Amino acid sequence: MRKFWDFLQLAGQSILHRRMRSWLTVIGVFIGITAVVGLMSIGYSFDKTIKEQVSGVFGVDTFIVMDESTFGPGAHNGGGATEYALDLDLLKSIEGVKVAAAVRERTGFVQGQPKADGTVLQGFLPVSGLSPELMTEFESFTGKLEVLPGGRLFEPGDIDVAVLDFEISQRLGVTVGDTILVAGDGDAELNLTIIGIMAPPEAAKEDSGSGFGMQFSGGSDGDTISVPYETMDLLWGPADDVLITLVRTEPNYNVDEVADAAEKALNDRGSEISAITYTDISETIGTMTGIISAFLAGIAGISLLVGAVGVMNTMFTSVLERTKEIGVMKAVGAKNSHIWTIFLIESGLMGLVGGIVGSAAGVGLSSLGILLINRLTTGFEVVSVINPLLIIETLFGSFLLGAVAGLWPAWRASKLPVVDALRYE
Amino acid sequence: MALLDMKGLTKNYQLGKVIVRALRGLDLQIDKGEIVAVMGPSGSGKSTLMHILGALDVPTEGKAFINGKDLQQLKEAELVVLRGQTVGFVFQTFSLIPTLSAQRNVELPMIFQGVGKKERAKKASALLAGVGLADRTHHKPNELSGGERQRVAIARALANDPEIILADEPTGNLDSESGEAVLSLLKGLAKKDGKTVILVTHDPEAAEIADRIIRLRDGCIDTRKPKGSLNREGESYA
Numbered sequence: 001m002r003k004f005w006d007f008l009q010l011a012g013q014s015i016l017h018r019r020m021r022s023w024l025t026v027i028g029v030f031i032g033i034t035a036v037v038g039l040m041s042i043g044y045s046f047d048k049t050i051k052e053q054v055s056g057v058f059g060v061d062t063f064i065v066m067d068e069s070t071f072g073p074g075a076h077n078g079g080g081a082t083e084y085a086l087d088l089d090l091l092k093s094i095e096g097v098k099v100a101a102a103v104r105e106r107t108g109f110v111q112g113q114p115k116a117d118g119t120v121l122q123g124f125l126p127v128s129g130l131s132p133e134l135m136t137e138f139e140s141f142t143g144k145l146e147v148l149p150g151g152r153l154f155e156p157g158d159i160d161v162a163v164l165d166f167e168i169s170q171r172l173g174v175t176v177g178d179t180i181l182v183a184g185d186g187d188a189e190l191n192l193t194i195i196g197i198m199a200p201p202e203a204a205k206e207d208s209g210s211g212f213g214m215q216f217s218g219g220s221d222g223d224t225i226s227v228p229y230e231t232m233d234l235l236w237g238p239a240d241d242v243l244i245t246l247v248r249t250e251p252n253y254n255v256d257e258v259a260d261a262a263e264k265a266l267n268d269r270g271s272e273i274s275a276i277t278y279t280d281i282s283e284t285i286g287t288m289t290g291i292i293s294a295f296l297a298g299i300a301g302i303s304l305l306v307g308a309v310g311v312m313n314t315m316f317t318s319v320l321e322r323t324k325e326i327g328v329m330k331a332v333g334a335k336n337s338h339i340w341t342i343f344l345i346e347s348g349l350m351g352l353v354g355g356i357v358g359s360a361a362g363v364g365l366s367s368l369g370i371l372l373i374n375r376l377t378t379g380f381e382v383v384s385v386i387n388p389l390l391i392i393e394t395l396f397g398s399f400l401l402g403a404v405a406g407l408w409p410a411w412r413a414s415k416l417p418v419v420d421a422l423r424y425e
Numbered sequence: 426m427a428l429l430d431m432k433g434l435t436k437n438y439q440l441g442k443v444i445v446r447a448l449r450g451l452d453l454q455i456d457k458g459e460i461v462a463v464m465g466p467s468g469s470g471k472s473t474l475m476h477i478l479g480a481l482d483v484p485t486e487g488k489a490f491i492n493g494k495d496l497q498q499l500k501e502a503e504l505v506v507l508r509g510q511t512v513g514f515v516f517q518t519f520s521l522i523p524t525l526s527a528q529r530n531v532e533l534p535m536i537f538q539g540v541g542k543k544e545r546a547k548k549a550s551a552l553l554a555g556v557g558l559a560d561r562t563h564h565k566p567n568e569l570s571g572g573e574r575q576r577v578a579i580a581r582a583l584a585n586d587p588e589i590i591l592a593d594e595p596t597g598n599l600d601s602e603s604g605e606a607v608l609s610l611l612k613g614l615a616k617k618d619g620k621t622v623i624l625v626t627h628d629p630e631a632a633e634i635a636d637r638i639i640r641l642r643d644g645c646i647d648t649r650k651p652k653g654s655l656n657r658e659g660e661s662y663a
Contacts, residue, residue: 006536006542014524016524017524324520325522325523327520328516329537331479332514333509333510334537335505336501419481422481423472
């Protein structure tokens with residue numbers, strides 16, 4: 001170990017002696033490291049930002065139930081959720097489940113009020129069934145749902161009521177207190193009293209928060225008729241058309257365990273669903289950002305390879321021009337392993353200096369890149385995060401890169417026969 | 426047994442397809458405290474002999490004992506230890522490490538022997554003072570004159586307190602004044618400190634400090650009487 005410090009000094013002095021060439025070599029390494037650290041830091045910042053946003057929506061006690069093909073490995077993700085069958089009461093009865101709220105959707109025949117001239121507007125429109133708890137318990141998912149003054153949203157126990165999107169209320173010519181007719185399967189049909197009109201998009205948007213809330217069909221724009229979840233049963237029977245279910249667990253229950261239990265119970269009952277917790281989503285995001293980061297870093301890695309070849313070239317030149325010096329060192333008692341170590345440290349040091357400069361520049365590059373991304377995009381603020389582990393790994397890795405690039409030249413130096421080396425001019 | 430004992434020393438080199446017979450059955454004994462000058466024309470085998478005397482190389486045939494150790498029986502690593510501890514080299518071109526100060530150059534052999542930092546520094550300073558360079562310790566080789574560089578090289582050769590100093594043309598690149606200073610230093614090492622000094626040289630003046638002159642010719646010791654001024658009393662032809 002004592003010798004190591006001496007060799008480190010010898011190697012350092014040799015690098016400083018060939019300042020120009022050493023710096024040029026270091027620049028080769030540093031460009032590669034800058035690219036790798038910069039791109040990976042951007043990837044890491046994205047990962048962190050997205051996960052934080054998702055965890056803000058989810059909290060630690062919530063999971064969602066979706067069709068099993070919608071999320072996870074092999075998900076088609078073609079666009080929006082796939083409908084699935086659900087026994088909401090069974091879900092609510094599972095141990096650890098505190099609240100469960102679901103959304104189901106159908107297209108139904110809807111008829112408005114007769115107008116002054118006697119015409120009645122009617123047609124097939126999307127009808128959404130919403131659990132009342134959706135508005136009270138899961139605002140972080142739905143965003144703030146607002147109705148125009150004079151109206152209200154659903155409350156537990158509501159049956160023969162409906163909340164209309166602003167646009168469709170205008171087209172149907174109805175307002176709070178009026179009734180509309182909605183027809184379901186077979187002979188089922190209900191006269192529903194309108195209890196609220198959704199605030200039009202412009203008014204709602206101002207307070208919609210992060211913008212990461214999930215968009216439901218029963219949102220604030222479009223032509224959806226929203227009714228209480230139970231009302232859907234009366235019109236279309238048991239739910240086989242659920243888009244999404246949100247579940248909050250009781251305190252002191254592990255959300256992942258409850259989600260697993262729920263998934264099993266529901267699938268045993270014939271549903272084909274996945275219960276997705278924050279852990280699942282976070283893993284999926286991690287995999288995605290990880291793949292993107294690795295891909296980018298891989299491309300940047302090519303420039304690192306070029307840097308390594310530069311180190312190797314410099315070291316070979318160094319060995320050649322110091323042949324006599326190597327001979328002298330061996331004559332005064334240096335072992336082959338000593339020569340090998342000195343040259344290896346020397347090339348490793350060049351890598352390390354490239355790593356230090358490159359890490360600093362890479363962090364700068366990533367901050368600049370994120371600043372630019374935030375400038376160019378709206379509604380999504382990426383927070384620039386520096387991953388200390390990445391920096392440590394980079395520094396270690398860059399020393400290793402230099403050392404590996406120097407392996408062959410150092411081996412050549414150590415194997416020089418002392419007599420030949422001394423004769424070398 | 427003599428400190429250096431060479432018996433039937435033969436060394437062949439392969440140079441391309443040609444075999445060069447550098448030494449051809451040479452016998453030589455050198456005792457402790459002796460100053461021996463090895464002389465001879467180019468190609469006579471001086472350098473090859475010096476490499477073997479310094480444990481840098483092993484003979485093809487014959488026996489080479491340094492301090493009682495048979496070179497042919499030693500592994501590469503043991504040869505390194507032997508020369509690191511027993512032999513100090515002084516080269517014609519000084520061969521100092523250009524990136525290191527005089528002080529660090531003198532410390533170098535001690536670094537390879539694993540001598541501690543403080544001890545090393547103390548000894549190097551003392552050695553440099555001994556060769557009259559106490560005030561030049563922090564100068565790099567390119568800031569020193571030729572004579573000063575060669576004195577640094579002598580200090581370096583003494584770093585591990587070796588019994589044998591091997592000097593290859595130590596005055597070859599020096600003016601006469603510096604050369605004399607270097608020679609008197611080498612003489613002092615033998616006479617005061619009891620070191621064995623072997624000079625490989627072309628320079629008749631350098632050879633004058635020697636107790637004994639060995640003349641090589643075609644890889645053998647030349648036993649013919651030399652001509653000219655070097656023929657003086659006390660010279661032995663081995």
